Amino acid sequence: MEHYNMNLTLKVWRQKDENSRGRFETYEVKDISSEMSFLEMFDVLNERLVQENKEPIVFDHDCREGICGACSMYVDGRAHGPWQKNTVCQLHMRAYKDGDTIVVEPWRSASFPVVKDLMVDRKAFDRIIQAGGFVSVNTGNAPDANVIAIDKAKSDEAFDAAACIGCGACVAACPNGSAMLFVSAKVSQLALLPQGDPERRTRVMNMVQQMDKEGFGNCGNIYNCEAECPKGISVKNIARMNREFLGASLSSEV
Amino acid sequence: MALDAKIPAGKLDQKWNDYKDHVSLVSPANKRKLEVIVIGTGLAGASAAATLGELGYQVKSFCFQDSPRRAHSIAAQGGINAAKNYQNDGDSVFRLFYETVKGGDYRSREGNVYRLAQVSGNIIDQCVAQGVPFAREYGGLLSNRSFGGTQVQRTFYAAGQTGQQLLLGAYSALERQVSLGNVTMYSRHEMLDIVKIDGAARGIIARNLVTGKLERYFGHAVLICSGGYGNVFYLSTNAMGSNVTAAWKSHKKGAYFANPCYTQIHPTCIPVTGDHQSKLTLMSESLRNDGRIWVPKNKGEKRKAIDIPQEDRDYYLERRYPAFGNLVPRDVASRAAKERCDAGYGVGTTKMAVYLDFADAIKRYGKVEVHKRGLNDESAETISKLGKEVVAAKYGNLFEMYEKITGENPYEVPMRIYPAVHYTMGGLWVDYELMTNVPGLYALGEANFSDHGANRLGASALMQGLADGYFVIPYTLGNYMAGQIRTNAIPTTHTAFEEAENAVKERIEKLMSIKGTESVENFHKRLGKIMWEKCGMARNEKGLTEAIEEIKALRKEFWENVKVPGGIFEMNPELDKAGRVADFLELGELMCKDALNRKESCGGHFREESQTSEGEALRNDEEFSYVAAWEYTENNEILHKEELHFELAKPSQRSYK
Numbered sequence A: 001m002e003h004y005n006m007n008l009t010l011k012v013w014r015q016k017d018e019n020s021r022g023r024f025e026t027y028e029v030k031d032i033s034s035e036m037s038f039l040e041m042f043d044v045l046n047e048r049l050v051q052e053n054k055e056p057i058v059f060d061h062d063c064r065e066g067i068c069g070a071c072s073m074y075v076d077g078r079a080h081g082p083w084q085k086n087t088v089c090q091l092h093m094r095a096y097k098d099g100d101t102i103v104v105e106p107w108r109s110a111s112f113p114v115v116k117d118l119m120v121d122r123k124a125f126d127r128i129i130q131a132g133g134f135v136s137v138n139t140g141n142a143p144d145a146n147v148i149a150i151d152k153a154k155s156d157e158a159f160d161a162a163a164c165i166g167c168g169a170c171v172a173a174c175p176n177g178s179a180m181l182f183v184s185a186k187v188s189q190l191a192l193l194p195q196g197d198p199e200r201r202t203r204v205m206n207m208v209q210q211m212d213k214e215g216f217g218n219c220g221n222i223y224n225c226e227a228e229c230p231k232g233i234s235v236k237n238i239a240r241m242n243r244e245f246l247g248a249s250l251s252s253e254v
Numbered sequence B: 001m002a003l004d005a006k007i008p009a010g011k012l013d014q015k016w017n018d019y020k021d022h023v024s025l026v027s028p029a030n031k032r033k034l035e036v037i038v039i040g041t042g043l044a045g046a047s048a049a050a051t052l053g054e055l056g057y058q059v060k061s062f063c064f065q066d067s068p069r070r071a072h073s074i075a076a077q078g079g080i081n082a083a084k085n086y087q088n089d090g091d092s093v094f095r096l097f098y099e100t101v102k103g104g105d106y107r108s109r110e111g112n113v114y115r116l117a118q119v120s121g122n123i124i125d126q127c128v129a130q131g132v133p134f135a136r137e138y139g140g141l142l143s144n145r146s147f148g149g150t151q152v153q154r155t156f157y158a159a160g161q162t163g164q165q166l167l168l169g170a171y172s173a174l175e176r177q178v179s180l181g182n183v184t185m186y187s188r189h190e191m192l193d194i195v196k197i198d199g200a201a202r203g204i205i206a207r208n209l210v211t212g213k214l215e216r217y218f219g220h221a222v223l224i225c226s227g228g229y230g231n232v233f234y235l236s237t238n239a240m241g242s243n244v245t246a247a248w249k250s251h252k253k254g255a256y257f258a259n260p261c262y263t264q265i266h267p268t269c270i271p272v273t274g275d276h277q278s279k280l281t282l283m284s285e286s287l288r289n290d291g292r293i294w295v296p297k298n299k300g301e302k303r304k305a306i307d308i309p310q311e312d313r314d315y316y317l318e319r320r321y322p323a324f325g326n327l328v329p330r331d332v333a334s335r336a337a338k339e340r341c342d343a344g345y346g347v348g349t350t351k352m353a354v355y356l357d358f359a360d361a362i363k364r365y366g367k368v369e370v371h372k373r374g375l376n377d378e379s380a381e382t383i384s385k386l387g388k389e390v391v392a393a394k395y396g397n398l399f400e401m402y403e404k405i406t407g408e409n410p411y412e413v414p415m416r417i418y419p420a421v422h423y424t425m426g427g428l429w430v431d432y433e434l435m436t437n438v439p440g441l442y443a444l445g446e447a448n449f450s451d452h453g454a455n456r457l458g459a460s461a462l463m464q465g466l467a468d469g470y471f472v473i474p475y476t477l478g479n480y481m482a483g484q485i486r487t488n489a490i491p492t493t494h495t496a497f498e499e500a501e502n503a504v505k506e507r508i509e510k511l512m513s514i515k516g517t518e519s520v521e522n523f524h525k526r527l528g529k530i531m532w533e534k535c536g537m538a539r540n541e542k543g544l545t546e547a548i549e550e551i552k553a554l555r556k557e558f559w560e561n562v563k564v565p566g567g568i569f570e571m572n573p574e575l576d577k578a579g580r581v582a583d584f585l586e587l588g589e590l591m592c593k594d595a596l597n598r599k600e601s602c603g604g605h606f607r608e609e610s611q612t613s614e615g616e617a618l619r620n621d622e623e624f625s626y627v628a629a630w631e632y633t634e635n636n637e638i639l640h641k642e643e644l645h646f647e648l649a650k651p652s653q654r655s656y657k
C-alpha cells in the first residue's frame, strides 16, 4: 500500500447545544496521512483548535473499531461516509485525495436531537428496546443451554439481525427518518429463536408502538437504510416485522 | 488493617455451595427499600444491575456513553469459556479452575477461581435463554472452539462478535428492568467520587456530561463495574473512553488497589503506523489457531513476505516452544515478538511487527474441502479458493477489519501484527464477596483484581464479568444488605455529600483555571510513552525507578500547564478527558511502584532481573506468593500483603516447551 499526505477542506456542522442554531464552519487541514482514520483526522484538527484557543469539535466515538455504534457522522451526504458496510470510525483517509472538500454533519432526525456539534441524542432507541426488545427471563431461570436445539440456518439468520450496532445510520439515511431497520432487526432476532417465541406478539406490537411514539417516520420501501447500514442488516427483516405485526394485530382482534 | 479475604472454610468444591446455604437473605419487602448504585454497564455492570433489579432492589445504573449498550465489553471478539464439557473432550469444573490458576501463574485465589469455574455453565444457559445467538452446529446444538492453546474446546462464541452479543443480552435484561421501574438509567454521566458516611460507601457524586452539572446520588451500597485501566498506556485495544477514574476515586477514598502492575499485552494487534495513532485494534487470539507467526531469518530482509522462501523464514514460536507452538499463552507470545523485533528482525515500515500467515491454513483447509466435496480438481487454484472460503467463514469479520485499517488483503499477504496493551489483571482489592475493604463498596468485572492472577487466559474476562454480575453479587450483596434494612435512605443534603461535591467542584475549577499551553492529549501521550517503555512488556529496576520520577515530574507539569478549552456547564469532552488523565498520572506511578516491588517475573509482569538462562520468566514463590494491595495515604502508598495458599493447584514453573 502506497501512503501519501493530503491537504483538505472540511465543512463541519457546529451547534452549541440542542436549542441553539447551528451552522457550517470551514477548516483547512494539512498533511493528513492516508494511513489515518477519519476520526484521527478530526483528532488532528481538534488538537490544532485547542492550540488556537478554539473549542474542539464534539463527536461521539468510543471503540473506534466499528462495533459500539457510538460514532455517527453524515459525510458528504452519506451516513458514515463513502465506504460500504462501514462505520465512520473505520473509514480511512486513503478514501480521499489531496485537495478534496468534505462536508460533515450530524445525523438529521427529529427523533435524534443534536446534543452538540456532531453528537446526537439516541435515547429513543433505548426506549424502543425497553418497550419489548428482550426475553423476559430472570437470572437463574434458564434451562441447560443445549436443551433446545435450534436450526443452524435460523440461528445464523438471528445472528445476522443481532449484529445491529444501534448507531442510527438507518434513520439518518432514510428520507422519512424511519427506524424500521433498527426495530425489525431486534424483532427478527427474537422471532427467529424459540426463546423469543412466547412474547413475539406483544413484543412487536409494543416496539412498533414505541417507535411511532418517538416520532420516527414511515417506511417508504426506499431501502437507503440497508445500503448505508454498516453491518449490512437486511431489509428482509422489515418484511418479517411487517408479517409479525400483521399476525399479532390479527390475533389480538380475535 | 488486616486483609481478610473471607474465603469460606471447607473443601474447595464445597465452599460456594456452603456459602450460599448460609448467607443472610433479604425479604422482598425489604429489598424494595434498599438502593444500589452500579457504576458501569459493561458485562459486569449490566448483568449486576439487571439481576439486582429482578430481585427487587432499587438500582441506579451509570455509564458515560450515550447508551449502556456501548460499554467497552461490546468490542470483545473471541469468546467466553464455560466448563460445560459439551464436546465430551474431558473438560470439567476442576480443569477450568486448574488451568485458570496455572495460566494466572499462581497469583490468584483458589477459592474465587473455583467458584468462577463452577458458575461458568450457568452463564451460557442464561445467555441462551435471553436469545444470545451463539454459533451452532448443523445438529442445532452449541458449537465450541479451543482458544488460547487449551487442549479442550470450551469456548462459546458468536462469530467474532461474542462480546457484542453477550452485552446486548445483558443490556436487554437491563432495559427490561428499566421499563419495569426497578432500574433508573443515567447515561452520559460520569462518577467522580464516592461518598462515605461513618466509614461505609453511601453514594456518589456524578457529573452530568451534557449539562456539566454535578449531581448527588445515595445508595446503601455502591458497585464499581467500570472496567480496566489499560489506557494508562495511551495506546491500547481498549475503547477511547475506558479509564480508571471510578476505581481510582474509590482507591483514594480508602479502597485498596491490588496488583496494579499486572498488565496483559496481547500478542496479535495491528501495529502502530504513526504519531497520529489514537488506539490499537486487536486481531482475535483465535487467529493463532490457524495462523503461523514468523519473521525473516535475515536482518534487513528486503523481499516481500510472499517472496521469502520457507528456508529463509523463522517460525520462532514453533522453534522455541515445540509443544505449544503458535498457541503459547499471550505473555509468552508477546515477549517473543518483542525479542525478535528488538534483535532487528521486525517487518513492515516501522520494523516493529511480525507476520501472521494464513497461507498454510488456506492450503490445508482447501485440500480437506476438495475431498469432502468429492472433487477431482486438485489444482492450486481450486484449493486456494475453497481454503479461503473456510478461512472466511471462521474469521471473515476480522480479515475485513484488518483490510479496512491497513488496506492490505490478508487472504493474499500475511498480516502484520505486534503486541499491544489489552487488559489489566490488577484492580480494586476485593474479598470473596467482591467487597472492597470499604464496607458497602464492591468491585466487579475487570475493575477488580480477583480471578486472573498475573495473566488472564483468553475468553475468561467475559466469563468473569458475567459470573460476578449474574451469579455472585446477587448472593453476596444480600449478605451485606441484610444488615442495612434499618438504614433509611440518607438525604443527599448530608454534609458528607456536600463535602464530596465541593471537592469535585474545586478540582474541576482548578483544571479549567490552569489555562496552560499543552493539551490533555499530549500529556496522555507522554505518560503512555513512559509506561510503555519502562513498565511495559519488560521491566527492570533502573527503568522503573526512572519512570516514577518522570511521572511525578509530568504530573506536576500537567497541573501547571494543561490547557482545557471550553466551559464547565456544557458538553466538554476535553474536560472529561482532563480529569481522567489526571487520575492516570497518579495510577501510573503506583503501577511502577508495584512493578518495582515485585522483584520476580510472573505472568504479564516480566522483570528482566528474574529470568532463566533461556530467557523465560522466573517466579519467586518464596518471597512473592502474595497479592500486593496498596493503601492510599496523603503522602505515600502503603503495601499490604495477602498471602496466597494453594491446596489443589500446586505452583510449578509454567513450561510450554
Ligand SMILES: Cc1cc2nc3c(=O)[nH]c(=O)nc-3n(C[C@H](O)[C@H](O)[C@H](O)COP(=O)(O)OP(=O)(O)OC[C@H]3O[C@@H](n4cnc5c(N)ncnc54)[C@H](O)[C@@H]3O)c2cc1C
Pocket (backbone or CB within 6 Å): B039, B040, B041, B042, B043, B044, B045, B062, B063, B064, B065, B068, B070, B071, B072, B073, B074, B075, B076, B077, B078, B079, B080, B162, B163, B189, B190, B191, B192, B225, B226, B227, B228, B237, B238, B239, B242, B243, B245, B246, B282, B422, B423, B444, B445, B446, B447, B458, B459, B460, B461, B462, B463, B465
Ligand atoms: C478488543 C478486545 C477484545 C476482547 N475480547 C475478549 C474475548 O474474546 N473474551 C474475553 O473473555 N475477554 C475479551 N476482552 C476483555 C473483556 O472484553 C473485558 O475485560 C470486559 O468486557 C470488561 O467488562 P467490564 O464490564 O468489567 O467493563 P467495561 O465493559 O469496560 O465497562 C465499563 C463500564 O463502566 C462505565 N464507566 C467507567 N467509568 C465510569 C465512571 N467514572 N462513571 C460512570 N460510568 C463509568 C462505562 O461507561 C462502561 O459502561 C477483550 C477486550 C478487548 C479490548
Ligand code: FES
Pocket (backbone or CB within 6 Å): A060, A061, A062, A063, A064, A065, A066, A067, A068, A069, A070, A071, A087, A088, A089, A090
Ligand atoms: S466508534 Fe464504535 S462504532 Fe465507531
